[in-house]
Amino acid sequence: MSLSEEKLTELKEITKDLRRSILKMTHAAASGHPGGSLSAVEILTVLYFSILKYDPQNPNWQERDRMIISKGHSTPLVYSILAKAGYYRGDDLLTFRQLGSPYQGHIDRLKVPGIETSTGSLGHGTSFAVGAALGCRMDKLNNRIYLLQSDGELQEGSTWEAIMSASHYNLGNLTAILDRNRIQLDGWTEETMTLEPIAKRFEAFGWHVLEVDGHDMNQIHDAILKTHEIGPRENKPCIIIAHTVKGKGVSFMEDNVKWHGVAPNDEELKMALREIE
Numbered sequence: 215m216s217l218s219e220e221k222l223t224e225l226k227e228i229t230k231d232l233r234r235s236i237l238k239m240t241h242a243a244a245s246g247h248p249g250g251s252l253s254a255v256e257i258l259t260v261l262y263f264s265i266l267k268y269d270p271q272n273p274n275w276q277e278r279d280r281m282i283i284s285k286g287h288s289t290p291l292v293y294s295i296l297a298k299a300g301y302y303r304g305d306d307l308l309t310f311r312q313l314g315s316p317y318q319g320h321i322d323r324l325k326v327p328g329i330e331t332s333t334g335s336l337g338h339g340t341s342f343a344v345g346a347a348l349g350c351r352m353d354k355l356n357n358r359i360y361l362l363q364s365d366g367e368l369q370e371g372s373t374w375e376a377i378m379s380a381s382h383y384n385l386g387n388l389t390a391i392l393d394r395n396r397i398q399l400d401g402w403t404e405e406t407m408t409l410e411p412i413a414k415r416f417e418a419f420g421w422h423v424l425e426v427d428g429h430d431m432n433q434i435h436d437a438i439l440k441t442h443e444i445g446p447r448e449n450k451p452c453i454i455i456a457h458t459v460k461g462k463g464v465s466f467m468e469d470n471v472k473w474h475g476v477a478p479n480d481e482e483l484k485m486a487l488r489e490i491e
């Protein structure tokens with residue numbers, strides 16, 4: 215069932231808040247990763263506020279869905295969304311990347327509640343998700359495993375070993391979402407190491423593939439619900455290829471590799487915040 219108009223309006227307001235927060239946090243730290251945080255805003259908003267089962271009062275609740283964020287550098291987004299989800303107040307988010315702050319540059323499950331696994335060294339998250347999916351199935355838990363992947367990490371061999379094992383073990387309880395923003399650290403993925411045809415490659419590795427506009431929250435939501443049916447029915451892991459724009463929402467950051475790991479200065483912050491309004 216699609217999102218109601220009311221729910222969609224609520225989610226859109228959340229995405230605006232998150233974009234503001236990403237910009238302010240990176241500006242305050244004078245470092246961080248705005249581009250790949252902005253591209254994944256709608257994906258994580260739909261997950262955290264209309265799909266995922268979690269209890270912020272009890273982050274280790276056994277039946278929780280497992281949300282594995284493999285692109286562990288997208289911290290300004292992740293810390294902001296966990297605050298909104300109620301894991302903590304978040305009034306200290308502007309200590310981002312300072313010594314002693316819990317909000318370090320890459321996510322650490324021992325420092326911030328709600329983080330399922332520490333990542334940042336790219337290419338680990340998919341293996342972790344496979345292990346979590348196997349473990350939850352063995353424990354007969356009534357939950358699902360969600361994985362946010364980046365396209366840059368699909369250029370790493372270990373990721374494909376994990377992708378292969380997910381179908382070998384018939385992990386119908388696993389939904390991956392690929393933030394297909396087409397840019398990694400050095401440039402366009404297709405120029406650094408060709409990934410296309412990604413959908414056919416996942417299919418060849420035994421996954422069920424769906425594709426969406428990664429900024430259209432209705433499409434994201436409906437595709438995730440489809441994976442809840444298709445995964446267990448076909449006993450297959452599912453992937454949603456979410457076509458996104460790196461730096462989405464700020465015109466001078468969009469599709470621009472420069473904004474992978476650079477913070478806005480005072481003037482750029484003002485311009486960017488005006489655009490979000």
Ligand SMILES: Cc1ncc(C[n+]2csc(CCOP(=O)(O)OP(=O)(O)O)c2C)c(N)n1
Nearest residue numbers: 250287334335336364365366367397398399
């Ligand atoms: C194993 C490893 N090698 C290199 C890096 C440095 N690094 C940080 S982000 C990044 C790539 C960013 O592109 P992508 O993974 O597609 O992320 P997104 O565009 O979604 O931000 C790289 C190579 C890293 N974090 N881990």
